[in-house]
Amino acid sequence: MLDFVQQLVSGVALGCVYGLIALGFVLVYKATEVVNFAQGDLMMLGGFFAFTFIGMMGLNYWLGFAGAVAAMALFGMLAERVVVRPILGYPQFSIIMATIGLGYFLRSIAGMIWGTDDLKIETPFSQGVLRIGSLVLAYDKLSVIAATMILCTLLYLFFNKTTLGTAMRASSENMLAAYYMGIPVKRVVSIVWAISAAVATCAGVLLAPITFIHSNVGLVLGLKAFPAAVLGGFGSIPGAVVGGVLIGVIESMAGFYLPEGWKDVAPYIVLLAVLLLKPEGLFGLHVRKKV
């Protein structure tokens, strides 16, 4: 029983990371109907930025964290301006390819700048565990869970309660109509990319004590975040986190109870099953085309 709870908690922590990356997908998808295949690589880059600020320049952890988030938000805007804006409105597949290209580029550049070793950031949560009875919970995992919950709530409120959030949903529905209604669509898209890069950075920094930072971390985790986003229904913020947690739990349970090899495949088998049975996901909307 104790094993089960332990696995459950570590699965939830892992799942929250997937959820954070999936949140980035969902944000961009919600506002622009674009899927950003470079989301995992933005996360990786955010981790490297934080490492530069904290590990190399010796800033305070929180200051470095904030600096990395701000820098990555700017970077997200830049990436949107250069790569995505010229092809907005073209078939989804072109944009997918463009972001795959961006991902390739970021991975190699990060490898050139920061090398190919695993890097580590000293965080306030790196050490120490919380003991409840005989259950042992590491602070670094708890910090991931807490941060995910906070970010998810904030973003959910932002999208559903604020004017800017409403503007984002409107421009996703129909960019032209939104533009005619006075919504600055270009700026809105730009802000969404900034937010999603910032969320990715949070994921990258929180993950640093657990998986370390190296240039391929984004690819691996980004691929795991897809099942999370699909499971939650692309386009739903709480869905992304719930999907992420489910995938994380499934993965860690499969790693513990099933023979070796299932751990890596289980999320994708679940994904295919979801796509077959309920393609719109758990929280997704059903869309029909008018002919």
Added chain:
Amino acid sequence: MRFLFKTDYEDDIKLFPHSGYYVSYGILLALLLAAPYMLSSYLMSQLVFVCIYATVGVALLILTGFTGQASLGHAAFLAIGAYTAAYLQKYNVPFPVYFLAAGLLTGIIGAMVGFPALRLTGIYLVIATISFALIVEEILARWESVTNGNEGMRIKTLSLLGVPVPRDSPAFYFLCLAVLVLTIVGTLNLLRSPTGRAFVAIRDSETAARSMGVNVALYKVKSFAISAAITGFAGVLFAHKLSFISPEMFTLQLSIEFIIVILIGGTFSLHGAVLGAIFIVMIDPFLTYLKDDMPGIIAGVAATFGAGKERAASIQSSVAAFASLNGLKGAIYGIIIMLFVLFEPLGIYGRWLKIKLFFQLFPLYKRATFKRQKIYVKSERNR
């Protein structure tokens, strides 16, 4: 400019619209047949890879370019073809038999992937095919009794009707070339048949195709099966060319390379597959060239433009350092993909058509001829 005067339907679907095609393709074929006697063995080996990649590119074009179903899982089909060949070869099955068996098995698996894919479009289909490829990769690594796991499998020299065909002989090149040419001719014929017309109709609008009485589900599954089968054939040749296969050769990276092939070549014509394959395969020799010769050349240029000896030497070493950076290939890939998507969405073949049209219409060429429509409304995109 030549005006084609078409008098009946047969004229419209001819493989060679006019006699000029016989001349140009005849010259191309002659050059390709003469290639083994003119090129170095390294370039010949690259040319074999061009043939294999182009075959996969044609397969992907049938599915992605003409039926509009994106796939990022073609490395898995290639792997299934390659492993079928390796497994059957262990039991001394002759080449023609396992070649066909590999294609057949891959085709059946492709159809099986096609059924679930019926309900999926756009991004969901991309993710589903990625998942399929990742699962296949894991199965290859774990099913040790058949695939030998991560140890990989060795493939013996190909023997065609008792005659051995080593993997770097001209005969092997001719075999690959024959497979490519047959694939292209077969695909061209497929595309002008009712099946091919149905594929294109589904790509342009699924709803409209359905209203016209096209059995969308049937044709999508057919498209998946045909595309997978051709990739399976290419997989057999791929396995023989490499003579050793292991699961980590068939990763997502390879699937992305195949997509890059058709993206760079052009997704609307079979020429694109071949041009894209040439581009992707020749990046490696180009990088080697960049690493070996470029620093000297740049330093020489700098010296002729008046840079001192020391300055030229420092330029040479810094260029050399840049060219041998780790991961330069990835960065170049990334930049190439982005540049093509942004500035040349019709690919190399599209550029060729534009240049041709420019001279045909000179001086009346308009850029807007090739402009694509942008769609900003969500409901329009959900087809």
